Amino acid sequence: MDKMKRVSIYALIVAIVITITQFNFQYECSSATTAFNYGEALQKSILFYEAQRSGSLLTSNIPTRLLWRGDAQLTDGQKEGLDLTGGWVDAGDNIKFGVTCAYTTSLLAFGAIEYKDAYEKSGQMKWLQNQLRWINDYFIKCHPEPNVFWAQVGMTANDHNNWVPIEVTHLMNDRTAIKLDEQHPGTEIAMGTAAAMAASSIVFRNTDPTYADKLLEHAKQLYEFGDKYRGVFSDVISKVDPQGAAAYTSHSGYNDELVWGSIWLYKAMEDKSSGSGSDYLAKAKEYYNGIGKxxxxxxHKYKWAHCWDDQTFGCYILMSQIEPETSLYREDAERWLNWWTVGGTEHNADGTKISYTPGGHAKLDNWGSFRYASTTALFAFVYSDKLSDTVKKARYHDFAVKQINYILGDNPRKASYMVGFGQNYPQHPHHRTAHSPWGQEMDTPAEHRHILYGALVGSVDSTDGFNDVISDYVSNEVAIDYNAGLTGALARMYSEFGGTPIPDSSFPLPDKPHEPKDEWPVFAKTYFNGTSVPSFH
Structure with missing residues (x-):
């Protein structure tokens, strides 16, 4: 071989090596974890719930770190002869929906149970417990008798027609409450609230066992109510509030809540006394057979996400951990997680998978897709943490990391989709109280008066674009259920990647400048003329 040929071959080899090296470098860079302050993100995700608080904040022993929030809806329940004050309002509106309050509480408690060390190490357990106590105290008020539960406060059409902050809703909005009882059952809400209170009892078991016992007793009664008196909750709601039933219709029925409630009563009973939950576990197994195909x-179904309407998918994960030797639960869990990650035909799946945006967001739906992805991320973390199969362990873990990082800023827009986190976050979330108008107009003022720290907005479009407009409630509304799974997933991210929460001494966090005259309570009666306005979600 002559010298020129040897040089040419050598050059070719060098070129190939360089190409491979560059490819590997690019691959490693593209798959590397982008670092965010997960401690701060977790902290702010919990802080969002303080913005959603209804009731008397000023006299409560549960503090608020948002000084722009005040007492609100203090007449709730008076018309019914009850005290139904407290709890959380649902989203950018000012209604208290039992179905989303229950769902959100169970998921927040679940995250705190799974990642207890992360909450404690970050200093956020006390703040999460504050919010769990706030909502559970409200559940106790809503449950004055064993077979009675007040499932909603506020009428949807009236509330959505009035673009006003929470502090003045009692002046303008119909705050009628809707009751579930033996003649008007709502199994989804009864079972969902039973699950929420049972899960919360586990969170409080070590620090306040008396309160934990109280929550568990209510959970047991609500479970019996929901199990014995079967009925679809939205059928009851529709007779009083048709628009509310339309917003929160039970599409999946109540079989999923029967399983979800049974699982959490089992876990809570076992947490209090080992061996005491066997009857509930037997119920969970029995009702699991009713999960839809x-x-x-x-x-079993696998092409959706764990959400307020359908809690089937979390049941897959929890049952697979309670009885890991039962292949049915494991296969259901993996078929669901595979559909979110790689698709394929394992466990008799059909080979399809969820759609992804070019930037990597797993987009289930146009409305609120971030909540679905972040909630699935939480369950993917929980499942992967206990796997020995290294391929699947990495698959589900890496999916979860990618989805949470996308939300925090690792996306084509380099934007955070958590309000008040990062440098480029939504400025116009669809939220009445953060906007804080005093003329019932969505575009006045042009800028929000307050920063809605920690709120997860709804969704990017299919090309990773985002419409940061207050009137676009599909992409830019926020809600208590949106942050529910995200909060637990952020705790898991913090446990692995770290981060530093903002010191408690630095609160309240910076807000937009305003004067007392800017706020609704001063001018509400002056500016309200009793006329209706166009409907706003």
């Missing part, structure tokens, strides 16, 4: 398939 995927359309035109012979396997």
């Amino acid at each position: 995927e359309a035109n398939q012979q396997v």
Whole structure:
């Protein structure tokens, strides 16, 4: 071989090595974890719930770190002869929906149970417990008798027609409450609230066992109510508040809540006394048989996400951990997580998978897709943490990391989709109280008066674009259920990647400058003329 040929071959080899090296470098860079302050993100995700508080903040022993919030809806329940003050309002509106309050509480408690060390190390457990106590105290008020639960406060159409902050809703909005009882059952809400209170009892078991016992007793009564008196909650709501039933319709029925409630009563009973929850576990197994099938398939459904309407998917994960030797639960869990990650036909799946945006967001739906992805991320973390299969362990873990990082800023817009986190976050979330107008107009003032720290907005579009406009409630509304799974997933991210929460001494956090005259309570009666305005979600 002559010298020129040897040089050419050598050059070719060098070029190939360089190409491979560059490819590996690019691959490693593209798959590397982008660092965010996960401690701060977790902290702010919990802080968001303080903005949603209804009731008397000023006299409560549960503090608020948002000084722009005040007492609100102090007449709730008076018309019914009860005290139904407290709790959380649902979203950018000012209604208290039992179905989302229950769902959110169970998921927040779940995250605190799974990642207790992360909450304690970050100093956020006390703040999460504050919010769990706030909402559970409200549940106790809503449950004055064993077979009675007040499932909603506020009428949807009236509330959505009035673009006003929470502090003045009692002046303008119909705050009628809706009751579930033996003649008007709502199994989803009864079971969902039972799960929420049972899960919360585990969170409080070591620090306040008396309160934990109280929550567990209410949970047991609500479980019996929901199990014995079967009925679809939205059928009851629709008779009093048709628009509310339309917003929160039980599409999946109540079989999923029967399983979800049974699982959490089992876990809470076992947490108090080992061996005492066996009856509830037996119920969970029995009711699991009623979980629906995927359309035109012979396997349990897997093409959706754990959400306020359908808690089937979390049941897969929890049952697979309670009884890991039962292949049915494991296969259901992995078929669901595979659909969110790689698709394929394992466990008799049909080979399809969820759609992704070009930037990597797993987009289930146009409305609120971030909540679905972040909640699935939480369950993917929980499942992967206990896997020995290294391929699947990495698959589900890496999916979860990618989805949470996308939300925090690792996306084509380099934008955070958590309000008040990062440098480029939404400025116009669809939220009445943060906007704080005093003329019932969504565009006046042009800028929000307050920063809604920690709120997760709804969704990017299919090309990773985002419409930061207050009137776009599909992409830019916030809600208590949106942050529920995200909060637990952020605790898991903090446990692995770290971060530093803002010191408590630095609160309140900076807000937009305003004067007392800017706020609704001063001018509400002056500016309200009793006329209706266009409907705002």
